[in-house]
Every structure is written in C-alpha cells, then in structure tokens.
Amino acid sequence: MSKSLLVTGGAGFIASHFIHYIKQKYPDYHIINIDKLTYAGSETNLKHITYSENYDFIEGDIADEQLINDIFSTYDIEGVIHFAAESHVDRSIKDVKAFIQSNVLGTAVLLQAARDAWNKAGELHTRRFHQVSTDEVYGSLELDGGGKFNEQTPYDPRNPYSASKSGADMLVKSFGHTYGMNVVTSSSSNNYGPGQHAEKLIPTIISNALQGNSIPIYGDGKNVRDWLYVTDHCHALDMIFHHGNALEKYNVGGGNEKTNIELAMTICDILDHLRPGHDSYKELITFIGDRKGHDRRYAVDDSKIKTTLGWKPFTTFETGIHKTVEWYVEQWEKIAP
C-alpha cells in the first residue's frame, strides 16, 4: 500500500525489529525513522541499516511541531507507524510529565501534521496512521477465571504509563471520526526478544543473574503477563498496517501466560545450562516490595486478528525464551571481564 513510511521511535526495542523486518520484506519501501534517542533508544539496534538504501534517520522529538511539519513537507509520507513513547511503568510512577509530553502531545502533533499533509495531497482517507498500543490500556484481570481483554473491553488504565497510552489511543480514534483519517490501532501483550532495554523484566533477570546479584521479583511473584516474541509482533503489525480495517482495533497476544516467578525460574534453568555455576541461579531470586498499582494479570483475546487477517505467532515460548537468553549471554560475554 505505502512506499514511504514514517516510523517513530525506531531506535527502540520493538520498532528497531520492525524496521529490520520491513526492510527485508519490502526492500523498495523508503523508511524514515524519527527517534529522540532518549535513554531507551539505541543506535546500536539499527547499526546494520544505518547506511542502507531507502533509509533515513532523523534524531528529533515527535512533540516538536516545527520538525514534524518539516518532515511531512520534505518527504511524501504515505503511512505512519507510531511506536515512539516513554514505555517504562516504573518511571511513569515516579514522574509522569515526560509520558504526557511524548505519548500524548507527541501523538497529537503527529496526527495534526499527517492530517494536514494528507489533506493537501487529497489522500486524507487513504493514507494510514497506525497507532502501536498496549494491552495495559484495558486495566487488570483477576488471576483465576478473569477472562481476557477483547477489542470491546472498555479502557481502564491503572498507571500513568497506561493512562498516557490510553489518551494517545483516544486522540487517534478521534482523528478517524472527526476528519475521516484512515487510522488503525493495535494493542499487544508484553514483547520479549533481543535488544530490549536493560531496565525491563527479562533483561533485568538475566543481567542480575550473570553478575551474581539478587534477582528482584515484585510482590509475591504471581502477577501474570502474556509473552509475545517481538518478530511475531512485527508480523502482526505488518498485517494490520496493510490489511486492517480503518477505525478498528486489533489485539495481538502471545498465548504464553506466565507468572513472573515462573518466568524467572525458566530463565534461571536456561542460564544454569548455558553458564553453569556452583549453585542454581534460582538461589538469587529475591522478593521485593510490590510496585504501586501493580496490575495482577494481562491477557488478550486475539481471535479477531487470527480469524480476519490470518495472523498467528510462529515462535513458541520455549524457542523464543532460549533465543532471547542466548542473545543476552552473548552480549554479556563480549563485555564481561
């Protein structure tokens, strides 16, 4: 459908995988990647494509209206896939301002610039704006018998991060209704894979274990998350961007619900095999005080994307978590004394 795509937040975890995926599958697409390179963005994630054809990197802030308008007048942007966000819940609990600035204001600035440029091109109703969102907007489920979130589940954000993503999703929807923009939104469960920032749960478990430090697990460790391998998410985003219906929403799940303690145990088993020590790494697991407003369980019903677009995840949890742990161990071995 589109040849010139603006990808926001492309130096981050998911979007850098997405750019690799798109460049392999659609080599003639021109990708323009805007990223502010916050602490979470890493040019290393993109080192293999920095000098490749059909690729431009712009260091900048999506909330900078002048810059975003300039990008839309310099390039004939035919689609936006919007990932850029402050994404760490713990940081949002400490200070919410950056989350409002990037996640809400940044989304509004992008929407306005796309609306104006596409209106001028006479393609307001055809060019697509894809909002990449999270299952956290739906709130929290009970541990047992709590069902799953579907696309009709009302939003019920419980922390400042998910509130800011909810605000952004609502703005996107409103631009679809108010101006007839061709918007689509996807909400995925927790992603995992190589290249995630060190502060997130899986890299934290691995790096603490490898350093012989205690592995911190919030509360009783029974909070449940559904884990989606990052390239399966990229495949879903490709299908939603190209074939999803305007103004609709698609949930994307991994089908791998795990308690945090189960996840930590699994990672320790893999590390015990890859880098055996005297004791099992499990000895390092330590329960710490719970996160404020810690949602108990997230799980999405993703039957819509499976039945209407034919998507399914290819990576089993066993394969994905092995590949992930192996990647972090390799990185660790490059820098370890």
Ligand SMILES: NC(=O)c1ccc[n+]([C@@H]2O[C@H](COP(=O)([O-])OP(=O)(O)OC[C@H]3O[C@@H](n4cnc5c(N)ncnc54)[C@H](O)[C@@H]3O)[C@@H](O)[C@H]2O)c1
């Ligand atoms: N990681 C997950 O499990 C998950 C699950 C569901 C949805 N999501 C959503 O997917 C998107 C990407 O998540 P991620 O985990 O890859 O995030 P990340 O934190 O790894 O990357 C975010 C990127 O956005 C950039 N960025 C932040 N603010 C910016 C701004 N104002 N202007 C330009 N760039 C900015 C950062 O520099 C970084 O490169 C987010 O919108 C997030 O809400 C993530």
